[in-house]
Amino acid sequence: MTGLLYALASLGAFALLAGLILAIAQKAFHVEGDPMVDKIDALLPQTQCGQCGYPGCKPYATAVAGGEAEVNHCVPGGERTMLQIADLMGVEPKAVEEEAAAPRLAFVREDECIGCTLCIKACPVDAIIGAPKQYHTVIADHCTGCELCVEPCPVDCIDMLTKPELLEHWSWPLPDTKRSQIAHERREQHAGHA
Template sequence: MDILLAIAIMALGAVVLGAALGFASIKFKVEGDPLVEKIDAILPQTQCGQCGYPGCKPYAEAIAKGEADINLCPPGGMEGVQRLADLLGREVKPLEAEEKPKQVAIIDENTCIGCTLCIQACPVDAIVGAAKQMHTIIAQQCTGCELCLPPCPVECIHMEVIPETLENWKWKYPVVAIQPVATRPSAEEAA
């Protein structure tokens, strides 16, 4: 009799816990992969495709699946690699490509023929213009991805490094200046 009671109690426990787990799996169901979102939040969203993936989200997905390395994003820089490494517990690796300062695309409006090819290439719709009308770049929206450079048939787009102004100036990390210390007079001088 005792053994039956024990089995019944265990069975009841199993049913209750199973029901709780089943409820939890429906109630707290995770839509999508939260890791992809976290990785995507670190990526700079330039959508430049320099990593070999068509946009930041696909690259984030590839990293999450373990298909891509974390050091393929030049606009994110070494700092981005560092943050990805921290998030994923992977080793920090040097960046594949060289790090560039932040840039903005400029259209030479005298040369532009209004072909709309760059407008189609811009991933963030930062170019305004219409067929046979002059195009121009909305500098605030430009991510500096350089995707508009190759399609231009008259090569009227160039990249410019964003200069330091009073608006984007930052306090520098305090560094201790190394000062030359007087050295002992050398043998020649002493002689």
């Protein structure tokens, strides 16, 4: 009988101790906000293009984390981003509806620019510099290619140019052997069905 009591007492003490540790841990390692939003936001390409129907990457991440939006709305992120988000959320992947266009850059034709600053206000990443009645220009290294500046321009002087391929950014393709081609095709197929 005493054995039983000892066991009960000691187990109870352990349970109390564990509960205490957990309570302290919860206070000590408390996380502000929803970590899921930040995690999803980190996976997004941050073009802030709004093609998902939300005004930016963070709002879309918030919507996905809240279960309001599907995981497949990020167009520039494409399949890779969709798979990563689905993996993170633990939901079924869904096919990306829109194909991502090749990365592009905005370019202001300065001769035609009237200096209205509308594109500067539209740029979500502050990649356009200029002042009223001065030429505006796009900082190529900062442009995400979101096209949000094209529409507001009253004189249509903004072109979307194909991003030039840099020698430093060139990378090796897969070896051109039959085996690697077959493997690649199989992978594509899997990704398509997933």
